[in-house]
Amino acid sequence: MQKKIIPDIVIGRLPKYLQTLQQIKEKNIYTISSSDLGEEIGISAAQLRKDLSYFGEFGKQGTGYNINILINQLKIILKADRVWNVIIVGAGDLGSALARYQDFSKYGYNIVSIFDTSEEKIGKSIGNYTIENAKNMANKVKLFDVKIAMITVPVSEAQNVVDLLINAGVSAFLNYAPIFLHVPEYVKVESIDPISQLQHMTYYL
Amino acid sequence: MQKKIIPDIVIGRLPKYLQTLQQIKEKNIYTISSSDLGEEIGISAAQLRKDLSYFGEFGKQGTGYNINILINQLKIILKADRVWNVIIVGAGDLGSALARYQDFSKYGYNIVSIFDTSEEKIGKSIGNYTIENAKNMANKVKLFDVKIAMITVPVSEAQNVVDLLINAGVSAFLNYAPIFLHVPEYVKVESIDPISQLQHMTYYL
Numbered sequence: 512m513q514k515k516i517i518p519d520i521v522i523g524r525l526p527k528y529l530q531t532l533q534q535i536k537e538k539n540i541y542t543i544s545s546s547d548l549g550e551e552i553g554i555s556a557a558q559l560r561k562d563l564s565y566f567g568e569f570g571k572q573g574t575g576y577n578i579n580i581l582i583n584q585l586k587i588i589l590k591a592d593r594v595w596n597v598i599i600v601g602a603g604d605l606g607s608a609l610a611r612y613q614d615f616s617k618y619g620y621n622i623v624s625i626f627d628t629s630e631e632k633i634g635k636s637i638g639n640y641t642i643e644n645a646k647n648m649a650n651k652v653k654l655f656d657v658k659i660a661m662i663t664v665p666v667s668e669a670q671n672v673v674d675l676l677i678n679a680g681v682s683a684f685l686n687y688a689p690i691f692l693h694v695p696e697y698v699k700v701e702s703i704d705p706i707s708q709l710q711h712m713t714y715y716l
Numbered sequence: 717m718q719k720k721i722i723p724d725i726v727i728g729r730l731p732k733y734l735q736t737l738q739q740i741k742e743k744n745i746y747t748i749s750s751s752d753l754g755e756e757i758g759i760s761a762a763q764l765r766k767d768l769s770y771f772g773e774f775g776k777q778g779t780g781y782n783i784n785i786l787i788n789q790l791k792i793i794l795k796a797d798r799v800w801n802v803i804i805v806g807a808g809d810l811g812s813a814l815a816r817y818q819d820f821s822k823y824g825y826n827i828v829s830i831f832d833t834s835e836e837k838i839g840k841s842i843g844n845y846t847i848e849n850a851k852n853m854a855n856k857v858k859l860f861d862v863k864i865a866m867i868t869v870p871v872s873e874a875q876n877v878v879d880l881l882i883n884a885g886v887s888a889f890l891n892y893a894p895i896f897l898h899v900p901e902y903v904k905v906e907s908i909d910p911i912s913q914l915q916h917m918t919y920y921l
Contacts, residue, residue: 522919526912553896590918608813618911683917691758699920701913706823707731708906712888713795714727
């Protein structure tokens with residue numbers, strides 16, 4: 512029940528901590544101070560210590576964080592220590608690029624299928640995958656206990672696809688369609704929308 | 717100077733308002749109440765009204781917002797009423813998908829070039845583009861007054877590419893490399909990192 516009290520904004524920063532620690536570990540560095548780690552992540556040492564304190568005692572006064580231990584703990588907290596089955600819905604340019612993106616499997620996201628409704632696309636190959644008929648989505652979700660879907664369909668289809676997948680058991684969506692998705696409280700949505708991010712920046716230019 | 721006092725989190729929501737209003741307009745709807753608009757965006761009517769109040773009086777009591785007027789005002793505020801020249805650095809799967817993504821030009825982001833360092837890629841075609849030698853980046857940036865770059869290079873190269881582009885005059889980066897970029901205060905960075913967003917969601921699963 513501890514989970515309930517940790518602000519979502521803190522949870523949202525943990526993946527950045529994990530990512531940065533993994534990059535530091537690749538340089539064969541084994542301990543790091545909160546100020547050096549904060550600098551790499553672009554956050555103050557105080558904020559970093561406060562964020563991590565929600566989950567227990569990680570650093571020792573004077574010796575900094577043990578990088579291996581912190582990586583392992585963050586993986587457990589974020590459930591990044593296991594394999595998740597994932598589907599991609601929409602086999603356009605973006606869906607195809609996602610299907611070929613090797614970092615997903617490296618980080619435990621096992622893409623089991625990529626779906627489309629287009630007769631021209633179904634049966635064609637993308638990397639190691641054969642594009643499957645979207646009619647089979649719900650079956651595949653149940654068969655492989657898929658909890659996560661990446662949505663790269665057009666705006667006009669996104670909500671329908673998501674409704675269907677929620678019914679089949681999906682509860683987390685990485686949404687590339689530039690539209691707000693209406694979902695039940697327990698379902699998580701993270702959106703990726705380069706146009707919005709560009710407009711956010713041009714305000715300041 | 718008014719800009720200084722508007723929280724960045726408010727600015728970050730404006731593109732979503734604009735996007736949603738544009739989608740509503742396509743259904744030939746001309747006015748909308750703050751509660752209906754809030755519902756479409758997934759935000760409370762009170763928050764919506766508060767956000768927009770930073771920029772003046774948009775809605776009339778009882779009649780709601782005039783959608784055309786609000787769209788035009790948001791475009792002006794976000795500087796989305798003009799054409800921005802943009803470059804893509806890195807012609808892998810993702811960079812290629814971005815070069816073919818038609819919504820960028822639709823929203824005023826004119827991709828002038830896509831660059832790579834690989835001899836095998838330089839000179840090849842992606843959609844309407846020919847992949848250019850990354851050595852020519854700085855020249856192209858100056859020639860076309862490019863202020864925005866999309867970065868799809870490997871982690872190990874991202875900071876160097878960004879440093880070079882800042883020197884050439886770029887001041888906004890859409891960063892697809894999963895690394896924190898160190899930039900001067902006046903430079904804006906927005907990052908897109910699906911792994912971090914997936915990890916954010918799996919925490920709750």
